Amino acid sequence: MITAFIFIALGFATMEFSGWFIHKYLMHGPLWMIHKTHHQPSKTFFELNDLFSLLFGSVAVILIIKGIDTLDYRFWMGIGISVYGLLYFVLHDVLVHRRLKWFDRPKTTFLKGIFKAHQAHHRTNQKEDAVSFGLFVVPKKFFKDEEN
Numbered sequence: 001m002i003t004a005f006i007f008i009a010l011g012f013a014t015m016e017f018s019g020w021f022i023h024k025y026l027m028h029g030p031l032w033m034i035h036k037t038h039h040q041p042s043k044t045f046f047e048l049n050d051l052f053s054l055l056f057g058s059v060a061v062i063l064i065i066k067g068i069d070t071l072d073y074r075f076w077m078g079i080g081i082s083v084y085g086l087l088y089f090v091l092h093d094v095l096v097h098r099r100l101k102w103f104d105r106p107k108t109t110f111l112k113g114i115f116k117a118h119q120a121h122h123r124t125n126q127k128e129d130a131v132s133f134g135l136f137v138v139p140k141k142f143f144k145d146e147e148n
C-alpha cells in the first residue's frame with residue numbers, strides 16, 4: 001500500500017512540476033495561440049485552452065487502463081494525475097476563475113495564497129511577462145497574510 005501512495009504522490013508532483021514547465025515554456029511560448037484563450041475574457045463556457053485539461057486527463061485515463069490488471073505503478077500514477085486534475089479544477093477553475101459559482105472568495109491563508117498567486121498570473125494577458133506558473137508551487141510571498 002505504501003508503494004501505491006508513493007506513486008500517487010509521484011503522479012501528483014509530476015503534474016505540478018511538468019505543468020509549471022509546460023505552462024511557462026510551451027503555453028506562454030509556441031502554444032500561446034491555444035493558451036491565450038485563457039488570458040482573454042471568454043464569451044463561451046469552454047475555451048480552446050481546455051484542450052490541455054483534456055490532454056492531461058487522457059494521459060491519466062490511459063495510464064489507469066494500462067495498469068488496471070496488475071495495479072502497477074501506471075495505475076497509481078494515473079490516480080495521482082487524476083487527483084491533481086480534480087484539485088486543479090476545483091481550485092483553478094472554480095475557486096479562482098468562478099466558472100462554476102460554488103464558493104465565495106477564499107478565507108484561509110493557504111487558499112488566499114493560491115488565489116492571489118494565480119490572480120498575479122492573470123494580471124497580464126500577454127505571452128511575455130507573466131508570473132507564477134504553478135498552482136501550488138508559487139512564490140512564498142503570496143502566503144504571507146500581511147499581503148492579503
Ligand SMILES: [Zn+2]
Binds near residue numbers: 027039130
Ligand atoms: Zn498562463
Ligand SMILES: [Zn+2]
Binds near residue numbers: 122
Ligand atoms: Zn487561470
